[in-house]
Amino acid sequence: xxxxxxxxxxxxxxxxxxxxxxxxxxxxxxxxxxxxxxxxxxxxxxxxxxxxxxxxxxxxxxxxxxxxxxxxxxxxxxxxxxxxxxxxxxxxxxxxxxxxxxxxxxxxxxxxxxxxxxxxxxxxxxxxxxxxxxxxxxxxxxxxxxxxxxxxxxxxxxxxxxxxxxxxxxxxxxxxxxxxxxxxxxxxxxxxxxxxxxxxxxxxxxxxxxxxxxxxxxxxxxxxxxxxxxxxxxxxxxxxxxxxxxxxxxxxxxxxxxxxxxxxxxxxxxxxxxxxxxxxxxxxxxxxxxxxxx
Amino acid sequence: xxxxxxxxxxxxxxxxxxxxxxxxxxxxxxxxxxxxxxxxxxxxxxxxxxxxxxxxxxxxxxxxxxxxxxxxxxxxxxxxxxxxxxxxxxxxxxxxxxxxxxxxxxxxxxxxxxxxxxxxxxxxxxxxxxxxxxxxxxxxxxxxxxxxxxxxxxxxxxxxxxxxxxxxxxxxxxxxxxxxxxxxxxxxxxxxxxxxxxxxxxxxxxxxxxxxxxxxxxxxxxxxxxxxxxxxxxxxxxxxxxxxxxxxxxxxxxxxxxxxxxxxxxxxxxxxxxxxxxxxxxxxxxxxxxxxxxxxxxxxxxxxxxxxxxxxxxxxxxxxxxxxxxxxxxxxxxxxxxxxxxxxxxxxxxxxxxxxxxxxxxxxxxxxxxxxxxxxxxxxxxxxxxxxxxxxxxxxxxxxxxxxxxxxxxxxxxxxxxxxxxxxxxxxxxxxxxxxxxxxxxxxxxxxxxxxxxxxxxxxxxxxxxxxxxxxxxxxx
Numbered sequence: 001x002x003x004x005x006x007x008x009x010x011x012x013x014x015x016x017x018x019x020x021x022x023x024x025x026x027x028x029x030x031x032x033x034x035x036x037x038x039x040x041x042x043x044x045x046x047x048x049x050x051x052x053x054x055x056x057x058x059x060x061x062x063x064x065x066x067x068x069x070x071x072x073x074x075x076x077x078x079x080x081x082x083x084x085x086x087x088x089x090x091x092x093x094x095x096x097x098x099x100x101x102x103x104x105x106x107x108x109x110x111x112x113x114x115x116x117x118x119x120x121x122x123x124x125x126x127x128x129x130x131x132x133x134x135x136x137x138x139x140x141x142x143x144x145x146x147x148x149x150x151x152x153x154x155x156x157x158x159x160x161x162x163x164x165x166x167x168x169x170x171x172x173x174x175x176x177x178x179x180x181x182x183x184x185x186x187x188x189x190x191x192x193x194x195x196x197x198x199x200x201x202x203x204x205x206x207x208x209x210x211x212x213x214x215x216x217x218x219x220x221x222x223x224x225x226x227x228x229x230x231x232x233x234x235x236x237x238x239x240x241x242x243x244x245x246x247x248x249x250x251x252x253x254x255x256x257x258x259x260x261x262x263x264x265x266x267x268x269x270x271x272x273x274x275x276x277x278x279x280x281x282x283x284x285x286x287x288x289x290x291x292x293x294x
Numbered sequence: 295x296x297x298x299x300x301x302x303x304x305x306x307x308x309x310x311x312x313x314x315x316x317x318x319x320x321x322x323x324x325x326x327x328x329x330x331x332x333x334x335x336x337x338x339x340x341x342x343x344x345x346x347x348x349x350x351x352x353x354x355x356x357x358x359x360x361x362x363x364x365x366x367x368x369x370x371x372x373x374x375x376x377x378x379x380x381x382x383x384x385x386x387x388x389x390x391x392x393x394x395x396x397x398x399x400x401x402x403x404x405x406x407x408x409x410x411x412x413x414x415x416x417x418x419x420x421x422x423x424x425x426x427x428x429x430x431x432x433x434x435x436x437x438x439x440x441x442x443x444x445x446x447x448x449x450x451x452x453x454x455x456x457x458x459x460x461x462x463x464x465x466x467x468x469x470x471x472x473x474x475x476x477x478x479x480x481x482x483x484x485x486x487x488x489x490x491x492x493x494x495x496x497x498x499x500x501x502x503x504x505x506x507x508x509x510x511x512x513x514x515x516x517x518x519x520x521x522x523x524x525x526x527x528x529x530x531x532x533x534x535x536x537x538x539x540x541x542x543x544x545x546x547x548x549x550x551x552x553x554x555x556x557x558x559x560x561x562x563x564x565x566x567x568x569x570x571x572x573x574x575x576x577x578x579x580x581x582x583x584x585x586x587x588x589x590x591x592x593x594x595x596x597x598x599x600x601x602x603x604x605x606x607x608x609x610x611x612x613x614x615x616x617x618x619x620x621x622x623x624x625x626x627x628x629x630x631x632x633x634x635x636x637x638x639x640x641x642x643x644x645x646x647x648x649x650x651x652x653x654x655x656x657x658x659x660x661x662x663x664x665x666x667x668x669x670x671x672x673x674x675x676x677x678x679x680x681x682x683x684x685x686x687x688x689x690x691x692x693x694x695x696x697x698x699x700x701x702x703x704x705x706x707x708x709x710x711x712x713x714x715x716x717x718x719x720x721x722x723x724x725x726x727x728x729x730x731x732x733x734x735x736x737x738x739x740x741x742x743x744x745x746x747x748x749x750x751x752x753x754x755x756x757x758x759x760x761x762x763x764x765x766x767x768x769x770x771x
Contacts, residue, residue: 001314003483011490011747018752159760167756168716 019154026158026170030129033173037181038079039126040173042092043134047100051075052288054186055089056109058082062271063231064107065281066185072285078186081123086113086211088123091140093218098136103224105293107284108215110253111230112270114206114246125161189274190267197234199269201242206249227293228253232260232280234269254293259283295338296765297547298500305335310554314481321478325452328555332457336420339461343419346384351454353380354429358436358443358450374437378430385426388416393622421461423619425454427586432468434590441468449475456557458548462541464562464582471559479556489553491738491747496546498750501758503724504539507532509759510717513708515683518693522702525714526693530676533683535721538567541580546736565732567675567725570653570667572636573646575675583619587612598641605641610634620682625690629681636674652733720757 034044051074054064060080069076079092089108096103127137131151141147150157158165172179180188212228219226230246230253233239243257260266260283265276272280287293295301309331316323337344354377361373395411402409432453435441444450453472459465514521514529521529545562552559560582569575576584588597595608610631617630640646655661677694684690705715731737738746 001481001483004481004486007483007487007490010744011751014744014748014751015755018748018755022752022756155755159755159758162759 016154019156023154023158026155026165027129027132029170029174030165031133033176035176035178035182036169036173037126037179038081038186039092039095039130041182042079042095042099042101043130045099047102048096049075049102050077050104052077052105052107053096053103054078054080054107054109055093056080056086057084057089057113058188059111059231059270060107060109061186061188062190062267063109063277063280064284065187065277067187068278068281068285069288070185072289074285074288076185078184080109080186081126082188083120084123085118085120086110086209086215087117087119088127090211090214090218091127091137093215094136094140095134097218097222098134103222105225105227105288106215106219108212108226108228109231110209110212110228110250111243111246111257112204114209114212114249115204115242116207117210121161122164125157125164128157128161129165131157187277189277190271191273192267193264193273194234194266194268197236197263197266197269199233199237199239201233201237201239204242206242206246208249212250225293229284230255230257232257232266232272232276234266235261235263237269256280256283295335297544297551298497301338305331306551306554313555319478321476322448324479324555325448325475328457329448329452329455332452332455332460335457336455336460339420340417346419346422347425347455350381350384350425350429351451353377354433354454355444355447355450358433359445361433361436362443370437374433377433381426381429385422387414388418388422390618390622391416397624424463424465425460427465427583428454431465431586431590435468441472444468444472446476456552458551459559462544462548463580464545464548464560465586466560466582471557474557482556485553485556488735488739489550491743492546492550492553492736494550494747494750494754495736495738496543496548496550497754497758499539499543499546501760502539502753503720504536504543505759506717506720506757507536507539510708510714511536511683514714515693518689518696521696521700522704522706523697523700524703525706526697526700528714528718529693530680530697531721532717534567534672534676534679535724537679537682538563539724561735565728567672568668568729568732569671570649570664571640571645571671572633572674573640574649575671576633576637583616587616591615598646602642606638609637609641613637624687625681625684628687628690629678632678632681636678 030040031043034040052066052069053076054060054066057080061078061082062080064078064080066076066078079096081088081092084092093106124141127141128150130137131141132138138151141150144150146160150160158170216226218224228250230243239257243255246253246255260272260276260280262276265272265279267273267276295305309327312331313324313327316327333344333347336347357373357377361370361377364370364373392413392415395413399409399411432441432444436443444453449472452475453466453468456466456471511529511532514525514532518526518529542563549559549561562580562582564578564581566575566578569578592608592612595611596604597608598605613630613634614627615630616633617626617628620626620629637646640648653664655664680693681687681690684693708714727737734740738750
């Protein structure tokens with residue numbers, strides 16, 4: 001039995017060592033990578049200046065052509081992240097400020113995310129490599145039930161988020177493979193026209209959102225002009241009831257939901273294609289230039 | 295409590311310590327520890343099923359004693375058939391009742407009769423097929439006087455409920471397991487070490503190979519209508535490795551776990567994908583079930599005696615029953631039938647026992663022929679797996695039809711941000727490791743064992759799927 005105890009002890013050492021070595025290796029690779037997603041781009045940059053920043057979910061990422069702003073001499077970037085909820089958006093904003101970003105205006109797409117206070121595990125995973133390096137990220141997740149495990153158990157955070165920051169993503173980061181997340185000033189174009197588009201919003205109800213309120217407070221404190229908007233859904237969605245009721249919870253939200261109404265401008269019910277995005281961004285740009293958001 | 299869960303990682307060391315360090319260690323105290331642990335293990339799924347297991351155990355235990363006491367043939371037959379019928383009735387009600395009710399209603403609607411069948415919608419108790427067969431082999435063996443009825447109920451309870459094999463086998467025989475439970479086990483370091491190696495390799499098969507393949511196989515099978523020929527071929531291959539990694543991985547963990555308690559279980563897999571024909575495949579796949587069917591159905595039916603027609607009938611029966619054992623769905627029956635069809639030519643040509651001996655590969659024509667046969671056997675096995683995996687027979691046929699008619703071979707991108715060919719490298723590596731170690735129980739022992747163990751642990755930690763860990767496929771049977 002003594003031999004067996006020694007044998008098991010050796011195995012446990014291997015397990016712990018493997019986890020530590022892998023954790024250090026993965027973290028090193030992610031911390032030094034800046035070409036794969038917007039979080040690592042922000043983490044690895046410092047002191048950037050923007051006139052306009054777009055933030056939110058895929059409905060920002062696929063709808064806001066920051067380049068059109070840039071062409072008008074307005075320095076802009078689309079920081080929308082597919083799958084992100086307002087909680088992760090708030091963290092991205094905090095990370096930007098930690099990195100000394102100077103931002104004048106933020107367009108924040110809040111619409112569907114006001115339906116709940118839920119968080120995105122997928123987007124959270126993308127923050128995990130920086131847990132030990134960024135106080136902002138640590139503070140943000142301090143109240144999470146799994147915080148101690150994520151922080152203290154080596155490699156646990158990579159196991160938790162293996163779909164997003166597992167071996168494959170690590171390998172691409174290691175080999176410096178560029179992703180398309182950072183092309184086109186952060187805007188990701190969708191192609192084609194959607195068919196049989198439907199999106200049932202009958203169960204949706206806007207609620208008080210703590211992450212949104214945190215973003216508002218951060219912007220106020222840092223003198224950033226926050227413009228909260230709702231962006232278009234396909235005409236079949238019959239979303240008027242939901243989008244109109246947003247105003248009753250947060251009157252400051254600008255409702256652009258019905259500004260693009262042609263089916264041909266949508267790739268899916270919740271996402272406009274490249275033509276729809278161009279049309280929509282032009283409307284926003286026009287209103288921005290005409291100072292309609294003050 | 296799955297073998298690949300954290301719960302099991304806590305449970306196993308506790309049972310191990312209680313088992314080896316119990317005061318006044320004796321065979322009885324060891325068996326009590328394992329029996330209590332086994333019932334706790336089983337109750338983790340649903341405590342109510344414990345009563346079903348208890349009933350099944352008591353039924354077979356007392357019937358066994360009564361059968362042995364009986365002198366008259368009528369009485370012996372009564373105890374045998376009563377036990378068989380009640381055991382199968384439970385299995386039938388839980389596993390097959392709804393299937394038969396729906397199938398009968400569908401058949402009746404074909405004749406213009408509208409029936410609204412009463413469905414029970416019962417949850418299938420985990421492992422019911424396994425412990426039912428366990429009990430059946432025991433009572434049949436007593437009837438044929440191959441064994442004596444077990445008098446010690448603790449030993450018998452443990453024989454039926456022993457947790458490493460309780461929910462997905464291997465289906466043990468009283469002749470193999472009971473004698474081991476009748477003696478006090480002494481700790482054997484070499485055996486325990488072998489057990490740990492087997493557990494580690496089983497985990498590699500399950501969480502690295504099977505669960506990764508499952509992601510891809512599910513993506514292909516669930517969307518086969520939009521997949522091209524290459525994806526559909528790969529989908530079938532991925533499923534073949536998913537089910538092999540899943541079930542043989544489970545068996546490795548079960549056998550390894552059992553070795554930690556000084557008990558050997560029956561080998562369940564013997565590198566089946568390196569088989570040279572379908573007969574050899576069935577001698578190497580789910581061995582404990584195949585031999586069960588052979589000993590308790592095929593041989594009593596006459597086996598390979600009698601005319602060819604008679605033998606063909608027996609083969610069809612055995613494969614149909616095997617298909618049906620796997621689940622109440624026509625897809626499993628079709629899978630069994632297809633395997634029977636594969637087997638018939640070998641039987642007719644008297645070649646079903648051609649490939650009994652081990653083979654060696656070198657640079658000659660004979661080796662090329664062997665490799666070609668292995669490839670053909672694997673291909674037809676994959677085709678049959680399509681029926682096993684598809685939701686309906688229609689889906690399986692449509693899948694194959696699209697696979698052979700689409701004829702587009704460009705790599706396809708999946709919604710879970712993966713291309714469908716990335717995993718091939720991992721499968722090839724896995725096949726190489728298995729091939730080089732095909733005469734061993736597991737590939738980790740021997741030269742450089744610490745290096746191999748370290749690499750395996752690294753693979754489990756870095757490549758394993760934990761967040762969304764899948765059930766073992768055979769738990770549903």
